[in-house]
Amino acid sequence: MSAVRTRSAPQDRRQAILDAAVRVFARRGFHACRVSDIADEAGVAYGLVYHYFGSKDSVLDTLFLERWNVMLDMIAEVDATEASAREKLYAIASFIVDSYRHDPDLMKVIIVDVTRAANSFGQTHLARIREAYRRIAAIVEGAQRQGAFKAEIDAEFAAMAFYGAIEQMLTGWIFEMLPADEEHYERAKRLVVETICGGLEISGASHGRRDADRDGD
Amino acid sequence: MSAVRTRSAPQDRRQAILDAAVRVFARRGFHACRVSDIADEAGVAYGLVYHYFGSKDSVLDTLFLERWNVMLDMIAEVDATEASAREKLYAIASFIVDSYRHDPDLMKVIIVDVTRAANSFGQTHLARIREAYRRIAAIVEGAQRQGAFKAEIDAEFAAMAFYGAIEQMLTGWIFEMLPADEEHYERAKRLVVETICGGLEISGASHGRRDADRDGD
DNA sequence: AGGTTTCGATTGACAAGTCAGTCAATCATT
DNA sequence: AATGATTGACTGACTTGTCAATCGAAACCT
Incomplete structure (x- = not known):
C-alpha cells in the first residue's frame, strides 16, 4: 500500500x-x-x-481519445513492419477484437456513443476517426503497389469496408446478436480478414468474375 | 385538389x-x-x-419502422428470385445506397440515431434489425448449399460483414469522409459486392490461402 | 515534537435553465 | 350542434455546472 x-x-x-x-x-x-x-x-x-x-462531454472525450490514440499508434507500428498486408490487417482486427474482449464496456461506449455523436461533438473526434481509416488505407495502397492487392478498388473504400465489417462484429456482440465467447472472437478475426482479403488479393484465378468458370490461365 | x-x-x-x-x-x-x-x-x-x-420517441420509431420494413420486404422479394447470390447482394446494396441517395437525411437518422442506439430503445427495433441480418444470412446459406459460396464461413458472420461494410459507406458519406456523388454511389455498390463476394465465392483456385500458389488440384 | 500555515482535493446544496408532455380552449367542417 | 383538428401556455420533473465551505497532508516554523 x-x-x-x-x-x-x-x-x-x-x-x-x-x-x-x-x-x-x-x-x-x-x-x-x-x-x-x-x-x-x-x-x-x-x-x-x-x-x-x-464537463460531462469531456469525460467521454477522454475515454475515447485515450483508447483511440492507442489504436492509431498500433496501426502505425504494424504498418512499419515487413509483414504482408494480410498479416497487417489481421493484426488490426486482432487488436480491435481483443480490445473488446478486454473491456467490452469501453468499446461499447466508443462505438455506440462516440460514433453516434461524432458530428454533434466538435470535429476533433471525426478527424481522429478519419485518421484511422487513412492509416488502414495506406496499408492497402502499399499492397496495391506491390501487386498483392487489386489496384482497381479504391483504397479508401476498402479501408472503410474493412473497418465497417469489424465494427459490425462488435455491434453484434454488444447487442447480443452474435455469440460472444473466446472461440467466436478468434473466428471473427479470421473471418473478417479472410472475407476482405479474399476479395482484395489478386488470386491465381478468377479476378472478380462472378462465376467460377476457369479460364485458359 | x-x-x-x-x-x-x-x-x-x-x-x-x-x-x-x-x-x-x-x-x-x-x-x-x-x-x-x-x-x-x-x-x-x-x-x-x-x-x-x-411521444417524441414514437416519432423516431415511426420513421425507422416505415423505412426498415420496406427494406425487409425488398430483401425477401429479392431472395425469392432465381438470381445468383452475388446478384441478390448487389440488389440489396443498391437498394440501401439508393435509399441514401433519395433521402440522405432519413438514412442518416436511421443509422446514427436508431441503428447505433438500438439498445436504448425497446427490443422492438433490435428484433427488426436482426431480421435483416437473418434474411441476408439466408441468401448466403442458399449460396453455400449450391456450392457457390465457401461453406466454412459462418453465414451469420458473413451477413454482418456485408451489412457493416455498406453501413460504413453511408457513414462515410454522412460525415463527409467520402465524396458523395452519383459516380461514387455506383462505385460503392460494386465495391461492396466485389469485396465481400470475392472473398466468399469459391473461386477456381486459391481457396483462402494467403499466397496465390496454385495447388495440384 | 508540537503547532500552524498552505493549498489542492473534496463535498453537496443550490441556482438557473431545459424540456417532455398535458389540457382546456378554440377553430373548421359537416 | 357535433366532431375532430389544432393551439400554445403551463406544469412538473429533472439536469448541468457553480461555489463557498470543509478536509487532509505536507511543509514550515518554534
Whole structure:
C-alpha cells in the first residue's frame, strides 16, 4: 500500500471516475445517464467530477481519445513492419477484437456513443476517426503497389469496408446478436480478414468474375 | 385538389410532422433537438405533435419502422428470385445506397440515431434489425448449399460483414469522409459486392490461402 | 515534537435553465 | 350542434455546472 488511509492518490480518483463513467455509459448510454450517476458509481461527490473534467462531454472525450490514440499508434507500428498486408490487417482486427474482449464496456461506449455523436461533438473526434481509416488505407495502397492487392478498388473504400465489417462484429456482440465467447472472437478475426482479403488479393484465378468458370490461365 | 383551403387533410399534417422530424433529427440529432423544433419546422403547434404521436420517441420509431420494413420486404422479394447470390447482394446494396441517395437525411437518422442506439430503445427495433441480418444470412446459406459460396464461413458472420461494410459507406458519406456523388454511389455498390463476394465465392483456385500458389488440384 | 500555515482535493446544496408532455380552449367542417 | 383538428401556455420533473465551505497532508516554523 502506498498512500492509503483516509484519502487516496489524486490520480486514483480521476481514474476511478473514468472507470465508473465507462460502466454507467455502457449501462444506460451517454445521454441517458447523469453526472450524478458517474459520481455515485465512482463513490465520489458530484462536484469532484467537475474538478477533474470540464464537463460531462469531456469525460467521454477522454475515454475515447485515450483508447483511440492507442489504436492509431498500433496501426502505425504494424504498418512499419515487413509483414504482408494480410498479416497487417489481421493484426488490426486482432487488436480491435481483443480490445473488446478486454473491456467490452469501453468499446461499447466508443462505438455506440462516440460514433453516434461524432458530428454533434466538435470535429476533433471525426478527424481522429478519419485518421484511422487513412492509416488502414495506406496499408492497402502499399499492397496495391506491390501487386498483392487489386489496384482497381479504391483504397479508401476498402479501408472503410474493412473497418465497417469489424465494427459490425462488435455491434453484434454488444447487442447480443452474435455469440460472444473466446472461440467466436478468434473466428471473427479470421473471418473478417479472410472475407476482405479474399476479395482484395489478386488470386491465381478468377479476378472478380462472378462465376467460377476457369479460364485458359 | 380535395380538402384544401384553410386546413389541409389530417394525413398531410401527420406527414408534414414526420418530414420535419427527419430534417431536424438529421440536423442536430434526435437527442439534441426538442419537440418544439419539430413543430416549428413543420409549421404546426407544439401540441399537434402529441395529437398524432404518443411521444417524441414514437416519432423516431415511426420513421425507422416505415423505412426498415420496406427494406425487409425488398430483401425477401429479392431472395425469392432465381438470381445468383452475388446478384441478390448487389440488389440489396443498391437498394440501401439508393435509399441514401433519395433521402440522405432519413438514412442518416436511421443509422446514427436508431441503428447505433438500438439498445436504448425497446427490443422492438433490435428484433427488426436482426431480421435483416437473418434474411441476408439466408441468401448466403442458399449460396453455400449450391456450392457457390465457401461453406466454412459462418453465414451469420458473413451477413454482418456485408451489412457493416455498406453501413460504413453511408457513414462515410454522412460525415463527409467520402465524396458523395452519383459516380461514387455506383462505385460503392460494386465495391461492396466485389469485396465481400470475392472473398466468399469459391473461386477456381486459391481457396483462402494467403499466397496465390496454385495447388495440384 | 508540537503547532500552524498552505493549498489542492473534496463535498453537496443550490441556482438557473431545459424540456417532455398535458389540457382546456378554440377553430373548421359537416 | 357535433366532431375532430389544432393551439400554445403551463406544469412538473429533472439536469448541468457553480461555489463557498470543509478536509487532509505536507511543509514550515518554534
